Amino acid sequence: MKKNAALLPYLIIVALCCSLPCRAAEVTFPTPAYEGAELAKVKEWEKTWAGKKVTTENVDQVKEFLHEAVYKAMKDPSIFGAKFLWFDIVPYRPYDVSKGLIEATKKYAPASKLDEKENLVGYGDVAGYPFPQPKTGIEMAWNFDSNTRGDSSYLFHGGTVVDCRTGHEREAGHLRWELSWLGRYDVPPIPRIPNSENTRDIARSFFQRHTAPADFVDTTMLEIRYKDNREEDLWVYTAMFRRVRRYATSQRTDTIDGTDMIYDDQEGWYTHPTRNTYTAKGRADLLVGRHQDPKNVQRDHGQGFWNGFQRERVNNWVVEVINKDKDYIYSKQIWYLDPETWQMNFKVVYNRQGELWKMYEMTYNEQPSYGGGKTSMPSAEHIVDFIRRHGSPGNREIKGVGITIPLKQFTTRALQEKSY
Amino acid sequence: MKAKHVFNFSMLLLMGVYFIIPRYCFASLMLFDDKLRVKGSVYEFGTYMTKLATADEQYTNHDWGLMRTKGTLELLYNAYEQGDTNINLFGFYQWWHESVPDFDAAAHRSMTSRARHHYQGPYERADDWINEMYADVYKGPWNIRVGKQIVFWSEVEMVRTIDRINPLDLRYTTPGIDPFDEMKLGLWMVRGFYTTDLPGQIVFEGIWTPDFQRVRTPLEGTLLGSNPAPPVVMGKQAGKILPFGQNAAVDEMFRRDAPSISLHNTTFAFRVKGSSELPGNYLLDWTLSWYHGMNTTPVARHGKVGYPSTLNLNTDTLNGYLNNVAISRVFGGQNLPGLNHNSFWTYKYFDALGVSGQSFIPWLKGVLRGELSYELGVPENTAFTKEIDKNPSYSKVITGTTERDQINVGITFDRPLRWEWLQNQTWLASSGIIDTTLGWYAQRRQGNVTHIRRTFGYYERSQSNWTLTMRANMWHSELFPVVRFLYNAQNWGYAVAALRYQPGKHMRYEVGYTFFFARNIWDSPEAYSHNKDFAYFRIGYEF
Numbered sequence: 010m011k012k013n014a015a016l017l018p019y020l021i022i023v024a025l026c027c028s029l030p031c032r033a034a035e036v037t038f039p040t041p042a043y044e045g046a047e048l049a050k051v052k053e054w055e056k057t058w059a060g061k062k063v064t065t066e067n068v069d070q071v072k073e074f075l076h077e078a079v080y081k082a083m084k085d086p087s088i089f090g091a092k093f094l095w096f097d098i099v100p101y102r103p104y105d106v107s108k109g110l111i112e113a114t115k116k117y118a119p120a121s122k123l124d125e126k127e128n129l130v131g132y133g134d135v136a137g138y139p140f141p142q143p144k145t146g147i148e149m150a151w152n153f154d155s156n157t158r159g160d161s162s163y164l165f166h167g168g169t170v171v172d173c174r175t176g177h178e179r180e181a182g183h184l185r186w187e188l189s190w191l192g193r194y195d196v197p198p199i200p201r202i203p204n205s206e207n208t209r210d211i212a213r214s215f216f217q218r219h220t221a222p223a224d225f226v227d228t229t230m231l232e233i234r235y236k237d238n239r240e241e242d243l244w245v246y247t248a249m250f251r252r253v254r255r256y257a258t259s260q261r262t263d264t265i266d267g268t269d270m271i272y273d274d275q276e277g278w279y280t281h282p283t284r285n286t287y288t289a290k291g292r293a294d295l296l297v298g299r300h301q302d303p304k305n306v307q308r309d310h311g312q313g314f315w316n317g318f319q320r321e322r323v324n325n326w327v328v329e330v331i332n333k334d335k336d337y338i339y340s341k342q343i344w345y346l347d348p349e350t351w352q353m354n355f356k357v358v359y360n361r362q363g364e365l366w367k368m369y370e371m372t373y374n375e376q377p378s379y380g381g382g383k384t385s386m387p388s389a390e391h392i393v394d395f396i397r398r399h400g401s402p403g404n405r406e407i408k409g410v411g412i413t414i415p416l417k418q419f420t421t422r423a424l425q426e427k428s429y
Numbered sequence: 430m431k432a433k434h435v436f437n438f439s440m441l442l443l444m445g446v447y448f449i450i451p452r453y454c455f456a457s458l459m460l461f462d463d464k465l466r467v468k469g470s471v472y473e474f475g476t477y478m479t480k481l482a483t484a485d486e487q488y489t490n491h492d493w494g495l496m497r498t499k500g501t502l503e504l505l506y507n508a509y510e511q512g513d514t515n516i517n518l519f520g521f522y523q524w525w526h527e528s529v530p531d532f533d534a535a536a537h538r539s540m541t542s543r544a545r546h547h548y549q550g551p552y553e554r555a556d557d558w559i560n561e562m563y564a565d566v567y568k569g570p571w572n573i574r575v576g577k578q579i580v581f582w583s584e585v586e587m588v589r590t591i592d593r594i595n596p597l598d599l600r601y602t603t604p605g606i607d608p609f610d611e612m613k614l615g616l617w618m619v620r621g622f623y624t625t626d627l628p629g630q631i632v633f634e635g636i637w638t639p640d641f642q643r644v645r646t647p648l649e650g651t652l653l654g655s656n657p658a659p660p661v662v663m664g665k666q667a668g669k670i671l672p673f674g675q676n677a678a679v680d681e682m683f684r685r686d687a688p689s690i691s692l693h694n695t696t697f698a699f700r701v702k703g704s705s706e707l708p709g710n711y712l713l714d715w716t717l718s719w720y721h722g723m724n725t726t727p728v729a730r731h732g733k734v735g736y737p738s739t740l741n742l743n744t745d746t747l748n749g750y751l752n753n754v755a756i757s758r759v760f761g762g763q764n765l766p767g768l769n770h771n772s773f774w775t776y777k778y779f780d781a782l783g784v785s786g787q788s789f790i791p792w793l794k795g796v797l798r799g800e801l802s803y804e805l806g807v808p809e810n811t812a813f814t815k816e817i818d819k820n821p822s823y824s825k826v827i828t829g830t831t832e833r834d835q836i837n838v839g840i841t842f843d844r845p846l847r848w849e850w851l852q853n854q855t856w857l858a859s860s861g862i863i864d865t866t867l868g869w870y871a872q873r874r875q876g877n878v879t880h881i882r883r884t885f886g887y888y889e890r891s892q893s894n895w896t897l898t899m900r901a902n903m904w905h906s907e908l909f910p911v912v913r914f915l916y917n918a919q920n921w922g923y924a925v926a927a928l929r930y931q932p933g934k935h936m937r938y939e940v941g942y943t944f945f946f947a948r949n950i951w952d953s954p955e956a957y958s959h960n961k962d963f964a965y966f967r968i969g970y971e972f
Contacts, residue, residue, distance in 0.1 A: 170905060177907065177932050208628075209706065222934055223468055223971040226457050239710050240791045250610055251581040255714060255787045255796045260845045263862040267906025271860070336847070338861075361849070397858045399905055420630045421704060421714060422622075426572065427565070429505055429519050 089314035090173035107382035113137030113194035133191040136200035146287025157189035159384035159410035168403025176311030246424040268401040277353030296320035297354040298372025301388040313400015379411025472969035494652035499525035539650030591783030629703040644725040666761030696722030718783040727774035777808035795844030812882035822887035834875040868896035921947035921956035
């Protein structure tokens with residue numbers, strides 16, 4: 010009996026060891042921001058705050074759920090040319106994640122791994138979030154990169170460049186078509202457009218036609234990002250000069266037409282993940298806009314910061330990001346990534362002197378997508394410059410998600426078609 | 430004048446609508462369920478000459494070189510859209526008035542009334558007010574554009590090599606200060622594209638035009654042109670400002686002899702465009718082109734040259750006629766000697782083969798562009814060599830015509846440079862990026878050049894230019910300082926420093942200064958402007 014008793018722990022250990030591969034293969038997805046007791050606590054808090062309007066006067070009461078940059082702006086609205094700032098608090102709602110995303114994540118995530126250069130092994134032939142339960146910053150960055158926003162989209166993005174000191178405003182707008190060629194999980198063909206139609210290993214592309222300002226109308230951009238770490242290709246049809254011109258993607262750190270956004274800042278980070286080093290910094294329970302009605306945002310002339318964000322609590326993943334280029338324009342970025350969709354809810358950037366420079370706050374909303382599913386898409390955003398007191402509020406009108414876009418749209422010939 | 434009135438009325442009406450209806454204040458106007466897009470601008474452009482020589486000052490009372498008001502109206506109508514068929518109608522209309530001759534009596538007297546009329550507005554040709562107007566038809570892989578159009582084939586800036594479909598109007602500006610597209614003259618043409626499914630996104634393009642416009646050079650008597658010459662030194666009018674010098678006479682003859690729209694004056698051009706992947710993952714965008722058309726500057730008509738001597742006074746020959754003009758000027762003649770229906774000049778055909786390419790070079794962090802054209806049989810006038818005819822290049826008699834081949838090449842390298850100091854100046858709100866373009870352009874004239882008559886660049890086999898353009902942004906891209914510099918190996922060139930300010934949606938302001946230098950003013954038209962430094966301003970409203 011004693012012998013058997015001694016054997017039992019041994020057998021248990023052996024059984025556990027044998028089951029390890031199976032346990033590693035188990036992937037939990039979707040990953041709601043809150044569950045169980047945590048969710049109950051949030052719901053309890055919401056009993057007091059959901060439906061409330063937060064203004065400069067009462068912002069101190071929710072200070073613990075605001076990033077210091079948002080708090081700073083709320084406390085002194087004049088920084089961004091506002092008489093007062095306010096936002097609404099709405100209840101937390103988990104996202105409806107698409108069936109394709111769940112299937113792809115469950116299929117490919119168990120085998121996900123990074124090579125010695127931190128590239129995702131098999132990138133392009135896999136889809137979904139590779140690390141639903143991430144342990145490192147780079148894993149979180151790959152999750153962020155794997156969000157294809159429904160594989161394709163067509164939207165209008167309008168925005169205003171605001172000098173909050175002088176009140177000068179300049180409006181800009183563009184139509185944008187975006188396509189993921191690899192890592193697709195919703196729209197066939199999945200997980201990638203066949204090699205026969207993608208001989209250059211394009212990972213992602215966008216085609217953007219400007220509608221404002223007046224002297225920029227019809228100027229069109231085409232950017233192609235590749236599967237490997239090679240430099241992106243960027244072409245611009247400049248309507249003013251009627252020429253299709255190649256652009257140096259080393260211009261990626263230049264601001265886009267006077268906004269506070271550099272090319273790399275598009276959608277939070279718009280280039281290859283391996284160009285940065287990432288350090289996971291835990292979680293941050295913050296009020297962010299995840300179900301934003303774009304019609305709810307408003308502002309006065311000369312105001313660079315939106316009023317009317319509909320913020321809900323989410324315990325974001327926090328990642329410190331430092332570019333591998335020692336001369337990079339930002340000394341540091343802090344990303345706040347959504348635990349359910351890995352979209353970037355928020356980021357702050359620091360200048361080379363280490364001062365808080367800019368804040369990029371993106372709100373989202375669920376949109377009907379391919380096959381009756383839903384996809385979280387950007388809704389309204391503002392990027393504000395704390396040092397220069399400047400803002401770039403913008404919002405989007407989503408015209409289609411998970412749609413079919415002819416591949417010919419992403420050619421240099423298309424740049425000049427129907428542009429005058 | 431009717432066109433002008435219609436244009437003015439349309440501008441006022443549209444601007445009224447624009448101001449009255451707030452939702453249209455976003456950018457361009459969209460009307461008729463977004464089927465009609467309306468854009469436009471009104472600009473005032475003025476130049477003030479700062480270094481005029483004493484000889485030039487008698488032709489101006491105020492030193493204002495230009496004071497030009499220009500309005501543009503752009504209409505785009507989506508006429509038909511069904512499946513893969515789409516028809517758009519596009520019109521770009523313009524009107525301008527150059528007012529210096531209105532308030533400067535000396536400038537007014539330096540031109541004949543006809544030349545002044547042509548110069549002051551869009552009146553040289555009846556359709557000058559139409560910059561572009563065409564139907565743009567898409568059907569599957571085909572795209573056909575029919576109407577008056579402007580074509581852009583160039584990859585590089587500041588100097589033209591393969592981009593020669595549309596001639597230039599140089600009367601109001603100088604290349605390098607304004608982009609070429611502001612100076613191009615539209616032509617009535619049919620232009621077609623066929624987009625293939627071949628690897629490399631290959632597109633075939635063809636152009637056919639029965640239209641012709643000559644290059645419009647700065648007019649004699651205006652500050653960018655030459656002074657009326659030779660001066661009046663004899664008779665009652667001695668020392669007075671009189672129009673119709675030698676250059677004005679030549680310009681008038683060029684205008685009269687220019688071919689009209691006709692099937693006999695057909696120009697063809699073809700281009701193939703594609704992208705190819707080169708070893709090392711370089712993606713090269715390339716074009717190959719062929720142009721067959723008339724040179725925009727004429728040569729002497731065969732059989733009309735006459736005896737090549739300053740003693741030839743037979744007005745039925747070109748040399749004789751020009752000698753008569755000169756003598757008539759010296760004695761104060763105010764009218765051109767009668768042409769007696771003579772046509773002394775002819776615009777001749779030549780061919781140009783072109784190739785261009787551009788690629789981003791990752792290790793250089795910049796974009797390299799290049800283009801080359803080989804021009805076959807460029808028509809030229811001939812003259813005696815220096816040893817035989819010792820007159821300066823501008824007054825040599827013409828001995829006949831010939832053809833020469835010519836090679837033009839242009840290479841530019843664009844690289845954005847980060848200037849951290851600039852970026853750190855918070856008050857300047859700059860991204861710290863300076864868009865920098867370095868360029869090299871060269872021309873080589875094949876064959877014997879010593880027998881070629883050229884006012885500028887006489888006896889010169891080759892020209893070589895270096896250019897530098899730098900453009901920064903400040904105040905969140907409201908303010909753009911720009912510097913452009915061109916240096917020619919013959920030691921002439923120019924520099925432009927400009928500041929463009931665009932504070933809001935509509936208003937645009939620009940000030941700048943242009944400085945010319947030259948060792949020999951007869952090296953090029955730009956060198957000839959060595960004493961024509963000017964400050965300029967441009968104020969505009971875009972909608």
